[in-house]
Amino acid sequence: MLDKNGIAKRIAKEIKNGYYVNLGIGIPTLVANYIPAGIEVVLQSENGLLGMGPFPYEGEEDPDLINAGKQTVTYLKGSAVFDSAMSFGMIRAQKIDLTILGAMEVSEYGDIANWKIPGKMVKGMGGAMDLVASAKNIIVAMQQVNKAGESKLLPKCTLPITGLRCVKKIVTELGVYDIHHEGGFILRERAPGVTIEQIQNATAGTLIIPGEVPEMVID
Amino acid sequence: MLDKNGIAKRIAKEIKNGYYVNLGIGIPTLVANYIPAGIEVVLQSENGLLGMGPFPYEGEEDPDLINAGKQTVTYLKGSAVFDSAMSFGMIRAQKIDLTILGAMEVSEYGDIANWKIPGKMVKGMGGAMDLVASAKNIIVAMQQVNKAGESKLLPKCTLPITGLRCVKKIVTELGVYDIHHEGGFILRERAPGVTIEQIQNATAGTLIIPGEVPEMVID
Amino acid sequence: MINKVVKNADEAIHDIHDGAVLMLGGFGLCGIPENLIAALLRKGVKNLTCISNNAGVDDFGIGLLLKTRQVKKMISSYVGENDEFERQLLSGELDVELIPQGTLATRCMMAGYGIPFFPTPAGVGTEVALGKQIVHHKGKDYLIEEAFEADFALVKAWKGDTAGNLIYRSTARNFNPLMAMAGKITIAEVEILVEAGELDPDQIHTPGIYVHRIFQGEKYEKRIEQRTVRKRL
Amino acid sequence: MINKVVKNADEAIHDIHDGAVLMLGGFGLCGIPENLIAALLRKGVKNLTCISNNAGVDDFGIGLLLKTRQVKKMISSYVGENDEFERQLLSGELDVELIPQGTLATRCMMAGYGIPFFPTPAGVGTEVALGKQIVHHKGKDYLIEEAFEADFALVKAWKGDTAGNLIYRSTARNFNPLMAMAGKITIAEVEILVEAGELDPDQIHTPGIYVHRIFQGEKYEKRIEQRTVRKRL
Numbered sequence: 001m002l003d004k005n006g007i008a009k010r011i012a013k014e015i016k017n018g019y020y021v022n023l024g025i026g027i028p029t030l031v032a033n034y035i036p037a038g039i040e041v042v043l044q045s046e047n048g049l050l051g052m053g054p055f056p057y058e059g060e061e062d063p064d065l066i067n068a069g070k071q072t073v074t075y076l077k078g079s080a081v082f083d084s085a086m087s088f089g090m091i092r093a094q095k096i097d098l099t100i101l102g103a104m105e106v107s108e109y110g111d112i113a114n115w116k117i118p119g120k121m122v123k124g125m126g127g128a129m130d131l132v133a134s135a136k137n138i139i140v141a142m143q144q145v146n147k148a149g150e151s152k153l154l155p156k157c158t159l160p161i162t163g164l165r166c167v168k169k170i171v172t173e174l175g176v177y178d179i180h181h182e183g184g185f186i187l188r189e190r191a192p193g194v195t196i197e198q199i200q201n202a203t204a205g206t207l208i209i210p211g212e213v214p215e216m217v218i219d
Numbered sequence: 220m221l222d223k224n225g226i227a228k229r230i231a232k233e234i235k236n237g238y239y240v241n242l243g244i245g246i247p248t249l250v251a252n253y254i255p256a257g258i259e260v261v262l263q264s265e266n267g268l269l270g271m272g273p274f275p276y277e278g279e280e281d282p283d284l285i286n287a288g289k290q291t292v293t294y295l296k297g298s299a300v301f302d303s304a305m306s307f308g309m310i311r312a313q314k315i316d317l318t319i320l321g322a323m324e325v326s327e328y329g330d331i332a333n334w335k336i337p338g339k340m341v342k343g344m345g346g347a348m349d350l351v352a353s354a355k356n357i358i359v360a361m362q363q364v365n366k367a368g369e370s371k372l373l374p375k376c377t378l379p380i381t382g383l384r385c386v387k388k389i390v391t392e393l394g395v396y397d398i399h400h401e402g403g404f405i406l407r408e409r410a411p412g413v414t415i416e417q418i419q420n421a422t423a424g425t426l427i428i429p430g431e432v433p434e435m436v437i438d
Numbered sequence: 439m440i441n442k443v444v445k446n447a448d449e450a451i452h453d454i455h456d457g458a459v460l461m462l463g464g465f466g467l468c469g470i471p472e473n474l475i476a477a478l479l480r481k482g483v484k485n486l487t488c489i490s491n492n493a494g495v496d497d498f499g500i501g502l503l504l505k506t507r508q509v510k511k512m513i514s515s516y517v518g519e520n521d522e523f524e525r526q527l528l529s530g531e532l533d534v535e536l537i538p539q540g541t542l543a544t545r546c547m548m549a550g551y552g553i554p555f556f557p558t559p560a561g562v563g564t565e566v567a568l569g570k571q572i573v574h575h576k577g578k579d580y581l582i583e584e585a586f587e588a589d590f591a592l593v594k595a596w597k598g599d600t601a602g603n604l605i606y607r608s609t610a611r612n613f614n615p616l617m618a619m620a621g622k623i624t625i626a627e628v629e630i631l632v633e634a635g636e637l638d639p640d641q642i643h644t645p646g647i648y649v650h651r652i653f654q655g656e657k658y659e660k661r662i663e664q665r666t667v668r669k670r671l
Numbered sequence: 672m673i674n675k676v677v678k679n680a681d682e683a684i685h686d687i688h689d690g691a692v693l694m695l696g697g698f699g700l701c702g703i704p705e706n707l708i709a710a711l712l713r714k715g716v717k718n719l720t721c722i723s724n725n726a727g728v729d730d731f732g733i734g735l736l737l738k739t740r741q742v743k744k745m746i747s748s749y750v751g752e753n754d755e756f757e758r759q760l761l762s763g764e765l766d767v768e769l770i771p772q773g774t775l776a777t778r779c780m781m782a783g784y785g786i787p788f789f790p791t792p793a794g795v796g797t798e799v800a801l802g803k804q805i806v807h808h809k810g811k812d813y814l815i816e817e818a819f820e821a822d823f824a825l826v827k828a829w830k831g832d833t834a835g836n837l838i839y840r841s842t843a844r845n846f847n848p849l850m851a852m853a854g855k856i857t858i859a860e861v862e863i864l865v866e867a868g869e870l871d872p873d874q875i876h877t878p879g880i881y882v883h884r885i886f887q888g889e890k891y892e893k894r895i896e897q898r899t900v901r902k903r904l
Contacts, residue, residue: 077868088540092785296635307773311552
């Protein structure tokens with residue numbers, strides 16, 4: 001079974017040289033720590049920054065330079081700043097090669113719910129609906145089972161939807177899944193030490209097992 | 220009767236302090252020469268310049284700094300440059316207070332034709348259709364009679380239309396006219412030495428004469 | 439060049455009236471019009487509708503106007519980090535309209551560009567789509583969203599000149615140039631106000647035509663919401 | 672940072688094929704991609720569709736490609752000052768679509784912003800409206816215009832860096848940043864190419880994400896179309 005960093009490490013392997021990548025808050029943010037050497041990637045932050053660098057050294061924080069999580073960050077050589085309309089313009093026009101997001105639920109058709117829980121204070125969707133509606137390649141990073149022990153890979157989302165038929169791939173503590181275009185989670189890899197049975201028990205939606213399923217290699 | 224410079228001089232009196240103004244090619248360009256002292260005006264050139272200055276001194280021409288007529292111009296203190304989409308954006312959003320254009324024909328409803336003569340090589344509308352469709356205040360500067368002696372103030376345009384019901388005021392060699400919202404050229408002023416009869420003969424559309432019509436004062 | 443300078447924030451907002459629709463620039467607490475918010479507090483105008491990506495925190499930004507109950511309605515994409523906001527929302531004192539961030543930004547921009555509506559895929563199939571026209575175009579569904587109409591846009595820039603030209607600094611740019619284009623009356627506060635002619639025409643983000651009033655702000659706090667750092671090795 | 676540099680104009684256009692749809696930046700002869708046009712001449716690709724505000728003059732700019740009959744169709748707002756253009760148009764060799772300048776600019780921008788269509792009042796009641804959907808909105812009529820789709824955008828900037836970030840100079844900006852956003856493949860030629868990190872992030876007009884290939888052009892002629900001057904007193 002993978003921990004959060006394990007999930008991030010596995011997702012990092014999906015990043016190809018030359019990609020522009022948008023990372024959501026939570027596990028997706030960790031992915032930046034595991035981008036393989038020799039792979040040149042540019043991180044976009046939807047508040048208006050391309051080429052997001054690491055956190056500043058203590059004492060060098062600039063209140064004018066933050067990321068979409070409102071954290072102080074830095075420039076890299078070649079960074080560019082722009083307004084929020086251009087930022088979502090490049091998202092809508094599919095200039096971002098890969099978008100990595102967290103989720104509360106994903107359906108077997110690739111629908112995603114990640115912004116609102118009925119009965120709880122609603123904080124807003126931020127940029128999530130724009131991202132999922134336009135991104136050509138979305139990987140979801142999530143825990144497969146919620147705190148109540150229920151699967152979050154569902155036949156149909158029960159929470160309010162963020163976007164329809166948009167998720168392409170999911171990486172959880174148990175495995176890697178692609179979405180079948182006619183519905184279903186295609187099991188591509190098992191996390192180290194995890195059995196098909198464990199995965200089946202943690203998947204409420206249709207699980208598709210394409211013959212032999214390899215154990216993932218993350219290091 | 221006014222010459223071109225007289226028409227430009229009369230139009231210059233319509234410009235108020237603090238106006239942003241777009242000047243078309245031809246007589247409108249001359250208006251810049253007659254803006255009264257003490258009146259602060261900013262000229263917009265739709266290729267992407269606010270604060271268009273005069274022609275450069277000989278030897279100081281900059282090929283990168285031109286106006287919409289492709290003429291070399293200069294900056295003023297406070298000029299700003301932007302792309303063509305923002306330029307027409309500010310036109311569409313009616314940030315320009317006054318637009319001064321030439322015309323081949325104007326109808327008594329304020330329709331304007333100024334881009335195409337059937338049978339002649341068509342060069343294109345450039346920005347004219349955008350300007351007339353959006354400007355909140357358009358003054359047309361034109362000769363009232365064409366070379367064949369025919370009036371260009373018509374019941375209805377005969378040439379292909381540039382825009383409908385957009386002209387507010389017309390200044391010609393003979394007079395100043397407002398457009399009546401139900402149709403008609405309201406004669407506001409006569410050019411020096413011009414009679415109502417001369418004006419009537421040079422107006423093919425409905426001429427509305429509101430009582431006594433003063434002779435214009437341009438100096 | 440036309441001079442847009444006013445004395446201070448109080449003069450700048452003299453005609454903002456009860457019930458006005460305002461746009462306020464900023465993302466989180468980054469690039470917010472601190473001086474103008476303080477002047478709104480002093481003036482005490484009520485029943486404001488605020489279009490702003492966020493709602494500040496309890497004791498800074500728009501949060502200050504929430505505390506004094508000057509805000510009737512917030513139009514935002516994300517309103518976390520604010521207890522008073524939550525209390526007023528749950529008690530029904532405050533009306534909140536949540537819209538996707540890209541849609542919010544684009545509705546501002548389109549107002550500045552004179553384009554009254556536009557299609558976006560954001561929100562299709564979600565509750566954001568309720569009551570909205572859906573258009574199918576080349577194999578994809580879009581919601582039709584409208585340009586905003588705001589009485590006043592309050593923006594914060596880094597540098598500005600007397601002609602109203604603005605330059606923003608780093609990610610404090612965010613919504614500011616979009617809202618600057620969109621306000622019927624746009625008011626800009628800047629950290630550094632210079633004479634017309636001192637800014638490079640190529641570097642201006644917001645041309646002065648969009649800005650009706652400009653002044654140099656004071657005592658910028660520029661609070662950091664999430665101070666994240668790394669250790670020197 | 673991702674490196675977008677190619678050796679020269681010929682390498683930059685190696686995959687531009689017969690029948691391609693191109694956008695070419697510039698207003699008149701100001702800010703045109705001189706080196707890329709020269710490379711298209713050398714390559715001899717034919718049946719091009721060129722989206723460009725103007726069509727150059729007889730012996731410069733796109734006029735050069737007209738002379739060699741490499742252009743099948745021009746999509747422009749104004750095509751004066753070109754005898755060969757006129758000859759080909761009247762003889763039926765060349766197809767021309769004239770569209771309002773603001774519509775042209777906005778159709779480029781919308782492609783870059785992922786907005787597939789938009790309303791504009793320009794052209795309502797004119798022959799430009801023929802065959803187009805007309806929408807009535809809040810008391811005014813609008814034509815529905817579509818975002819452009821172009822295989823390649825060829826743009827000219829003043830400065831660029833190896834990551835593809837671009838800065839334009841003065842009114843040579845014009846359509847260039849809009850087309851840069853709009854091309855499926857965007858190729859930029861610059862007068863000055865610098866290392867990533869040498870440009871101020873706040874001053875970049877076109878972020879590198881939009882630019883696929885960049886190179887430093889040579890021997891810029893930057894011809895002036897209407898040399899207008901005033902005498903020193």
